[in-house]
Structure formats: structure tokens, C-alpha cells
Amino acid sequence: MRELWRQAWTIARKDLTLEFRSRTAIVSALVFTALVLTVFNFGRDPTAVSTLDLAPSILWVTFTFAAMLALNRAFQLELENQALEGLLISPLDRRSLYWGKLLANLAFVVVVEAVGLPLFVLFFNVAVGHILLPLLAVMALATLGFVAVGTLFSAMVVRTRFAELMLPVLLLPFLLLPLTYAVQATARLLAGRPLSEVAGWLRLLAAYDIVFVAVASWLFPYTVEE
Amino acid sequence: MTIAQKGRWLVIVGLVLLGGVYVRALAFTPVERFQGPAQKIFYVHVPAAVTTELAVILMGLAGAFFLFLKDLRLDRFAEASAEVGTVFAAIVLTTGPIWGKPIWGTWWTWDARLTLTLLLFFLLVGYQVLRGAVTDSGLRARYSAVLGICAVVLVVFNHLSVYLFPTLHPQPIVIKPGKPDLPPAMLLTLLLSFGVFLVLYVGFVMQRYDIARRRGEAVHG
Amino acid sequence: MGDTVPQNAGYLMAAYILVPTILIAYAVSLYRRSRNP
Numbered sequence A: 001m002r003e004l005w006r007q008a009w010t011i012a013r014k015d016l017t018l019e020f021r022s023r024t025a026i027v028s029a030l031v032f033t034a035l036v037l038t039v040f041n042f043g044r045d046p047t048a049v050s051t052l053d054l055a056p057s058i059l060w061v062t063f064t065f066a067a068m069l070a071l072n073r074a075f076q077l078e079l080e081n082q083a084l085e086g087l088l089i090s091p092l093d094r095r096s097l098y099w100g101k102l103l104a105n106l107a108f109v110v111v112v113e114a115v116g117l118p119l120f121v122l123f124f125n126v127a128v129g130h131i132l133l134p135l136l137a138v139m140a141l142a143t144l145g146f147v148a149v150g151t152l153f154s155a156m157v158v159r160t161r162f163a164e165l166m167l168p169v170l171l172l173p174f175l176l177l178p179l180t181y182a183v184q185a186t187a188r189l190l191a192g193r194p195l196s197e198v199a200g201w202l203r204l205l206a207a208y209d210i211v212f213v214a215v216a217s218w219l220f221p222y223t224v225e226e
Numbered sequence B: 001m002t003i004a005q006k007g008r009w010l011v012i013v014g015l016v017l018l019g020g021v022y023v024r025a026l027a028f029t030p031v032e033r034f035q036g037p038a039q040k041i042f043y044v045h046v047p048a049a050v051t052t053e054l055a056v057i058l059m060g061l062a063g064a065f066f067l068f069l070k071d072l073r074l075d076r077f078a079e080a081s082a083e084v085g086t087v088f089a090a091i092v093l094t095t096g097p098i099w100g101k102p103i104w105g106t107w108w109t110w111d112a113r114l115t116l117t118l119l120l121f122f123l124l125v126g127y128q129v130l131r132g133a134v135t136d137s138g139l140r141a142r143y144s145a146v147l148g149i150c151a152v153v154l155v156v157f158n159h160l161s162v163y164l165f166p167t168l169h170p171q172p173i174v175i176k177p178g179k180p181d182l183p184p185a186m187l188l189t190l191l192l193s194f195g196v197f198l199v200l201y202v203g204f205v206m207q208r209y210d211i212a213r214r215r216g217e218a219v220h221g
Numbered sequence C: 001m002g003d004t005v006p007q008n009a010g011y012l013m014a015a016y017i018l019v020p021t022i023l024i025a026y027a028v029s030l031y032r033r034s035r036n037p
Helices: A002-022 A024-042 A051-072 A076-089 A094-124 A129-157 A163-190 A195-224 B003-027 B037-069 B072-104 B112-133 B137-164 B184-220 C009-035
Strands: none
Touching: A002 A024, A002 A094, A024 A051, A024 A094, A051 A094, A051 A129, A051 A163, A094 A129, A094 A195, A129 A163, A129 A195, A129 B112, A129 B137, A163 A195, A163 B112, A163 B137, A195 B137, B003 B037, B003 B184, B003 C009, B037 B072, B037 B112, B037 B137, B037 B184, B037 C009, B072 B112, B072 B137, B072 B184, B072 C009, B112 B137, B137 B184, B184 C009
């Protein structure tokens, strides 16, 4: 068990080192997030709809796209230089490959969200200080849900044609549920509803995460076996 | 008779029986007081929706069995079920708006059944898109199985989530336990229609399976 | 109470014709594809 985590951590560290050494991917993702937020500003009429009504949607659609972008590059690294075969021949447990990728993807998306949230607060003048902790909890749970399934699917699509198009088509149906839960929770938090009203949505998110992390980690070896 | 021929006969029988259901629905089932005749769209819309969901679940189960048994016939069945499911989904998604317009005044609503069927439709299309993008049959079967299993888990989770957290604002469900509260005459028409759609499903899947089988054998010899 | 039942049989006919059309179209598609897979 410890060995699994050690291997996963090694894989995650490898990925993250490569990512942040070249920085292209993370910078592009951050810029993309800022651009999406900007698009949302121009895609609405502030006199017709209050920002607070739209805010949860804006935040979560932005994060969904950002997660998708992050996941698209998940296995690109291996595809170039056929590193995937190298990983598979190594004595690494297949399951640790999933966990390692999951960790790396999570780290990537967390960085994007860590920049995205303050930008969102700035652009749309939404106060989140008083609800920051619960909001972070929603973000953590929803992101885990996005990335758990996304890591599994990105392993599959990387070997297909039109991978960048394929991933959203396959993944988005699975993101609809955690997205709904996250938006509902965020909307209630921003509206100042008591935490008891938010708790149910958090529980749904947690349930989704537990189920899909389990299913994805169990299925992952089937996507890379020979 | 080959599987395909049997399937064709089943479909013909199914279509004739569908006519029978029509007769029963139009002439021998009461008109709903407040919705009027358009309510009878229900008798094709609901069975189609249930059949779509059945198609998805069987597609996923076949995939799961394939991962364990490695029998490509299971994969071919899944392929067939996916395509047939898409056809039934199209029926739901077209009859839904036709029903919705006179009843609710709007072509589309995000009601439980339509939303779930739309989700199923996306899952089915995604499944077939994935299959189209992978040329190696073994890899394709494995990938499809993975996606199919995830799809079934998602659908089951969606249904169960209502029961896990009943105090929340109602979420999409199509199937609920307990007796349906339809008058007996309407219930019977509905059940007969379920049977007809099931017959059609089986007939179509048999034909589509045969196509998949012949394609697969052409490749492998 | 006592309002007349809504007159929307047109929609019913549209749906009841659409369904077998889709089913028959699919059946034909399957038949043609079985000729040359």
C-alpha cells in the first residue's frame, strides 16, 4: 500500500516537474481561464441580470473548461517519445500510474483554480471572504470528481484520433452531475444560506467522488494493458 | 433462420403490435381530462425512455462481462445495444417536445425524463464516437467496456442520489418504487406498449449484432 | 369545472406518425447495411 503511494508520488512528481519546468502548459491554462472569465463578462448584460445570479454558473463553467484543458495534456507527455510504453514495462504497478496521474492533474487544476478564483472575485465583484472555507470545500470535492473521471478518459483518448475533441465529448456528460451539485452549493453559499442547506450538496459531491474515484482506479489498468 | 432474419421478423411483429397498441390507446383508453388527446403520446414516449435506459444498462453490463470473459461477442452485443438505444433516445427526444408544446406551452423542458434521456443520448453518442475512433478491435472493445461501465455507474448513481438525500430539492428520477397511480385502463395500455418496445429492441439488437459479427469475422477471418 | 377537454389531437397524430417512421427508417437502414456490411 505504501509502495503504491510512493510510486504514485514519483509519477506525479515527474509529471509536475516536466510541467513546471517548461511552464507552457500552466501559463496557457491560466491565460485561458482569465480569457474565459473575460468572455463571460462580455457575454452578459449587467443591467438585465444581477451578477450574483450568474456568478455560480460563471465560476463553474470556467473551472470545467479549465479542468478539461488540464486533462487534455495529461497523457500528451507520454505520447511524445512513447514514454507510455516505458512506464508500462517498468515494474510500476498500473494502479499507481492512475493515482500518480490523478495527483498531478489535481495539482495542475488546483493551481489554475487558485488563480481563477481571485480573478473571478475581482472581475465580478463577488465577495467570498465570509464563505471561503465552504467554497474551497466545494471546489476541492468537485475538482476531484472532474479529475477522477477525466484522468481515466484521457488515458483512453490519447491513443485515438482527434483526442482533443474526443475528451470533452466523452467527459462532459459525466461532469454534469458534479457540476450541478457544485453550482447549487455555490449559489446557496453566495446567497448567504445557512451551511445546513449546503451540506447536502457537499455530501452528494463526496458520494460522487467516492464512487467514481473507486470505479476509475479499478478500470484504469484495463486502458493501458497490452 | 439466421439471427438477422429472426430479428427482422421480430421487428415486423413489433411494428404490427405497435399498431395494436395505437388502436388500444386511441379507441379503448380514456382521454385524460386536463391534457386532452395529446396525453396519449405518453404511451410511446415513456416506454421508449425506459428502453433507452435498458439499452444503456445492457451495454454497460456487456462491457463489464467482456472485461472478465474477454469474449468479443459481448462487445458486439454492446455495440448493437448502443446503436439501438440511440434510436429509441431519438424517439424520446422528439416525442417529448411534441408532447410538451401543447401541455406545458414550451417545446423543451428540463423535466426528469427528458433530461435523463438527453444524458443517455450523449453517453450513447460518445460511446459510438469512441468506437469509431479506435481501429483495433481488441482495444476498441476494452475502451468501450470501460466507458460503458462508467455510463451505467453514472445512471445508477443518478437514480440513487435522490434516495440518499431525500431532503434536497427533487432531482431527476424516472423510475420510482411503489405502485404507479394510473387508472387501470391506462396502465394496461402503457404496459402493453412496454412489451412492444421490448420486442422491437430485441429485434433490432439481433440484426445489429449480426452486422457487427459479420464485420468482425471479415477482419479476423 | 366543465371546461372542454383541450383540442390537441394534431400533436398526438404527429407523434404517433413520427414513431413508426423512425422505427421503419432504422429497420430499412439495418436491412441495407446487412446486404453489404
